[in-house]
Amino acid sequence: MQLKNLERISQSGQRERNQIWNTLIQVYRDFANQSTIHGIKYTAQAKTATERLLWLTILIISLCCAAELANKFYERHESGNMRTTVVSDQFPSFKLPVPTVTLCHGNLVSAERLNHFLKKQKLHMPTGLSIKDFERGVQHFREIIYPYHHYPKELSNLQQILDANNISVAHLLRELSPKCMDVLLMCMYEGRIAHCDDVFVSKLTSYGFCCLFNSDEQNDLRISRKVLWTRNKYSLNFGTRYILSVLMKPYNASDRVAAITYSGGYKVLVHDKYTMPGPHSISFMLASTYETIVGLNGKQMTTSPEVLTLASKQRKCRPSTKENIYRLSNCYKECRRNMIYDRCKCVHYFSSELEPHQIHCNLTHIACLAKVMPDTYSLKLHSMCDCLPDCKGTEYTISITGQPFTAVRFRPGQFYRKAEQHPNSTALHVTFANQVSILERKELVLSWINLVSSLGGVFSLFLGCSFISIFEFVYFFSYQLIKKLQSKYTRNSIVIKTKLTIREFTN
Incomplete structure (x- = not known):
């Protein structure tokens, strides 16, 4: 009886499968x-x-x-879904935000300020060390900017003295580096005389204390923190009508104890307002006793709304938002900072904010920094740092014209009369090279x-x-x-x- 039931069930299942197959056909x-x-x-x-x-x-x-x-x-x-097209080569330059101009004095340590510091500060010397050891260590202070580990003994002695007196590297730089107001004689903004302390601000950078024009003072400029929008500067000036003119004191070679340059002069960097001076900045040496004109050639990049809707891997760029400003150089700086911390267990001496577990690099970290710094400059931004180019932003190239500063004899005006009172002074003028610039847009070649x-x-x-x-x-x-x-x-x-x-x- 059970066998008959099983046969009946089997036949019924086969019949149903045949019906489904026939229905499909x-x-x-x-x-x-x-x-x-x-x-x-x-x-x-x-x-x-x-x-x-x-x-x-x-x-x-x-x-x-x-x-x-x-x-x-x-x-x-x-x-090949995106392309960058030139929308216009007649885009008005006055619509471009004025970049930040950073002036770094060639002297990292001034002899005058060193003498003043030693008179003002009574240093406690560890056993076996003297003021001479302090002075010898300061002479090689350039190693904190460009670490090569050539003078380990002198810098080790200097660090012992700093530790004994609870002095940080940043504090020592602040005391020994030339101040902006010690260097700048006169400043002109948009053709009008201005107080230099209203035009420039002193900041600790990777090149020591420098003077920054049009700097963003509100932000730490780290990719991991929010960077807020602030008001940009714009200018109608171009050609011989200068945006910024600066008259600097004569370069005193005898005042040089330690320097970031091998020759006399000033290091000038041009960069975005929301970034700090560094490897991605345009830089050049401003020759002492010369009058130099820097022409800014701008190029503004925009991105179509269709591109912004794509995933970051497809659009290959990262946009800024209303809540946070993104810049490639800030991302790169943060990546370098993390790499240095992983290898040396410290962060750059010029970092303005520290996590609770972090410390600033000092002179004892020079050996480690000398090994890791070449690797940080060879980082592959996309694969190792997850850094993408900016979707929107302004890029500048510069053209430089310089000649010995002899125009004081031929041009009247308060700026040049001031230069007559200080022979061998140095002048810098910054302006737009042309009345027009280039506007580019990143757009889709093939839409959906x-x-x-x-x-x-x-x-x-x-x-x-x-x-x-x-x-x-x-x-x-x-x-x-x-x-x-x-x-x-x-x-x-x-x-x-x-x-x-x-x-x-x-x-």
Whole structure:
């Protein structure tokens, strides 16, 4: 009895599978006869199996060709989807934000300020060390800027003296470096005389204490912290109408104890307002006793809204937001900072903020810094630092014209009269080189509309199908299939009930 039941169940299951398969074949024939896809109807209407197999082979080949070509279009869409176009080469320069100009005195340690410091500060000397050791160590203070580890003994002695007197590297630099007001004689902004302490601010940078024009004083400029927007400066001046003019005192070679340069002069850096001077800045040496004119050539980059909607991996740039300003150089600086901390367990002496577990690098870290610094300059920004270029921003190149400062004899005016009172002084003028600049925009070459159009053309070429064909396929193999299966199930139920009724009536 049980064997008969099992056989009956097995036969019933086989019957149901056959019904489903037959229903699928019937739905496929209906789909093939009514579909808009070219050639598919012949797989159902052909009289012989050979003809049906031939048309099925043709359809499969066409489908493979369409899929391969569609993949090629998609890869081209992904790889070469953006371009940078020149929107205008007549973009007004007065619409460009004025960059920050940083002046760093060549002397890192001034002899005059060193003598003043030794008179003012009574230093406690550790056992076996003297003022001479302090002075010898200060002579090699350049190592904190450019670490080479050439004078380990002298710097170790200096660090012992600093530790004994609770003096940091930054504090010692502040005491021994030339002050902005000690260097700057006169400043002019937009053609008007201005107090230099209103135009410039002194900041600790990677080159020591420098004087910054148009600096953003509110932000720490670290990528991990919020950098807020502040008001930018703009200028109508260009050519011989200078944005900024600075008159600097004569360079005194005898005042040099330690320096960031090998010759007399000033290090000048031009960079974005929301960044600090560093490797990404435009820099040059301002020759002493020269009058130098710096022409700014600007190029502003914008990004289309379509590009900004893409993922960062696709657009290959990172935008700023209302809450935070992104700059590539800040990201790079943060990456270098983290790498130095991982290797040397300290952060740059000029870092303005520290985490609770961090310390500033001092002279005992010079050996480690000398090893790690070359590696930090060879970082691959995208793969190692996850740093991307700015989506929007202004880039500058500069043109420099300089000659011996003899114009005081030919040009009247308060600026040049002041220069006459200080022979061998140095002058710097900064202005826009031209009245116009370049405006560029990063935009999509192929939008999704182009991609859909290309895919539509490919599938139409090889299969003759359209967007409606997708709905045809869904309609037949979902709605019609379910409907036919339900219909057969209902008929089978009626037949079974009828047989049972007849059997009961017979019994």
